[in-house]
Amino acid sequence: MSSPPDPSSWATGRLLSTAARLVEHEWDAHLDRWGLNHSGFAVLRMVSGGPRSQRELAQAMQVEDQTMSRVLDRLERHGHVTRERSTTDRRRVEVTLSDTGRVAVAEAGSDDAAERLFAGAVEDLPALRAQLARVVDVLSARRWSAG
Amino acid sequence: MSSPPDPSSWATGRLLSTAARLVEHEWDAHLDRWGLNHSGFAVLRMVSGGPRSQRELAQAMQVEDQTMSRVLDRLERHGHVTRERSTTDRRRVEVTLSDTGRVAVAEAGSDDAAERLFAGAVEDLPALRAQLARVVDVLSARRWSAG
DNA sequence: AGACGATGCTCAGCAGGCTGACCATTCGAC
DNA sequence: GTCGAATGGTCAGCCTGCTGAGCATCGTCT
Numbered sequence: 040m041s042s043p044p045d046p047s048s049w050a051t052g053r054l055l056s057t058a059a060r061l062v063e064h065e066w067d068a069h070l071d072r073w074g075l076n077h078s079g080f081a082v083l084r085m086v087s088g089g090p091r092s093q094r095e096l097a098q099a100m101q102v103e104d105q106t107m108s109r110v111l112d113r114l115e116r117h118g119h120v121t122r123e124r125s126t127t128d129r130r131r132v133e134v135t136l137s138d139t140g141r142v143a144v145a146e147a148g149s150d151d152a153a154e155r156l157f158a159g160a161v162e163d164l165p166a167l168r169a170q171l172a173r174v175v176d177v178l179s180a181r182r183w184s185a186g
Numbered sequence: 187m188s189s190p191p192d193p194s195s196w197a198t199g200r201l202l203s204t205a206a207r208l209v210e211h212e213w214d215a216h217l218d219r220w221g222l223n224h225s226g227f228a229v230l231r232m233v234s235g236g237p238r239s240q241r242e243l244a245q246a247m248q249v250e251d252q253t254m255s256r257v258l259d260r261l262e263r264h265g266h267v268t269r270e271r272s273t274t275d276r277r278r279v280e281v282t283l284s285d286t287g288r289v290a291v292a293e294a295g296s297d298d299a300a301e302r303l304f305a306g307a308v309e310d311l312p313a314l315r316a317q318l319a320r321v322v323d324v325l326s327a328r329r330w331s332a333g
Numbered sequence: 334a335g336a337c338g339a340t341g342c343t344c345a346g347c348a349g350g351c352t353g354a355c356c357a358t359t360c361g362a363c
Numbered sequence: 364g365t366c367g368a369a370t371g372g373t374c375a376g377c378c379t380g381c382t383g384a385g386c387a388t389c390g391t392c393t
Contacts, residue, residue: 044246044326046318046319046323046326047315047316047319050300050301051209051300051301051311051314051315051318052206052209052210052213052224052300052303053228054315054318054319054322055202055205055206055318056206056209056210056224057248057322058202058206058318058321058322058325059199059202059205059206059207060206060248060350061248061321061322061325061326061329062198062199062202062321062325063203063350064325064329064351065325065328065329066199067351076378076379077200077203078378078380081197092341093342094340094341094342098191099191101191101207101208102379102380102381103380103381103382104341104342104343105343105344105380105381105382106379106380106381107342108342108343108344109343109378109379109380110378110379113378113379128340128341128389129341129387129388129389130340130341130342130387130388130389131340131341131388132341132342153197153198153199154197154198156199157198157321159324160320160321160323160324161317161320161321162320163317164198166313166317167198167314167317167318168194168198168201169194170308170309170310170313170314170317171193171198171201171202171205172193172194172196172201173307173308173309174205174208174209174304174307175191175193175204175205175208176193176307177306177307178205178208178209178211178212178307179191179204179208181212182208182211182212207380210380211381214381223348223349224349225348225349225350239371240371241370241371241372249349249351250350250351250352251371251372251373252350252351252352252372252373252374253349253350253351254372255372255373256348256349256350256373257348257349260348260349275358275359275370275371276357276358276359276371277358277359277370277371277372278358278371278372279371279372
């Protein structure tokens with residue numbers, strides 16, 4: 040008898056979180072084949088544009104440094120990425136895509152499964168994206184700025 | 187020089203997750219005053235309609251039983267909720283809102299701060315909600331059904 | 334050169350997600 | 364009544380988030 044969930048009556052925050060979790064879940068299932076998950080994959084894509092410092096990656100992903108550190112632990116452990124201290128600034132750690140990482144990101148992202156995930160679930164994808172981008176803009180400014 | 191994030195070029199999944207995290211973060215900051223967070227608050231609101239079993243709560247929140255178990259641990263530890271074995275079916279645990287829980291949920295949810303959070307960040311809230319609700323509908327059906 | 338703040342990263346600990354494995358109780362079929 | 368499957372919760376372990384604290388290096392200012 041347990042009634043099916045009725046999302047249209049939920050608070051907006053819960054709607055957002057639940058949708059995000061469901062998408063991550065499907066995406067993770069797809070990426071599992073390469074030993075990746077949604078966060079690792081996003082980092083890999085970022086690093087595929089050339090070596091990056093951890094701080095740069097953390098800021099790009101809108102995440103704390105400590106979180107990025109552990110995501111990179113996992114990527115390194117799986118051989119998707121290498122880390123070495125910068126020679127010019129020994130505080131920095133240069134994160135570089137490995138060959139297996141390059142293959143993984145290419146294969147996992149080839150058939151843009153990421154966006155096909157939304158097929159049938161979204162009426163107007165560009166509109167949804169625009170609204171979400173605006174939320175991210177406003178709230179991340181509110182969070183990471185001086186004020 | 188580090189360029190500010192440009193969400194409009196992100197993958198949709200990442201957009202969704204990031205927006206959700208930012209909203210949770212602000213919401214948690216508000217609820218912290220009552221020893222609550224976004225997940226605990228949502229559970230509390232659910233229980234305020236009368237005692238529920240843990241399984242019911244888990245399904246309503248679209249979460250695994252184990253996750254709900256630990257959220258309730260915390261709510262119980264903070265005295266927001268009481269748990270007692272059902273007398274008619276001793277496998278079930280009845281979760282009941284406590285007095286302090288009732289006060290907390292009333293105060294924290296009074297000035298609907300939850301929705302004001304989106305003021306200025308969203309153009310057409312009903313449209314956003316409708317799109318998100320559809321995503322949740324489709325993906326949760328895909329996940330929790332037999333198929 | 335020395336001192337001191339800013340910067341880049343890691344460690345420890347908490348929380349909410351998840352999976353897999355397990356236990357207790359109930360229900361149904363025999 | 365007994366046995367076995369279904370049901371309701373928990374334990375352990377992993378992952379990504381967060382905060383708070385600490386360490387090493389770099390820059391700057393005197």
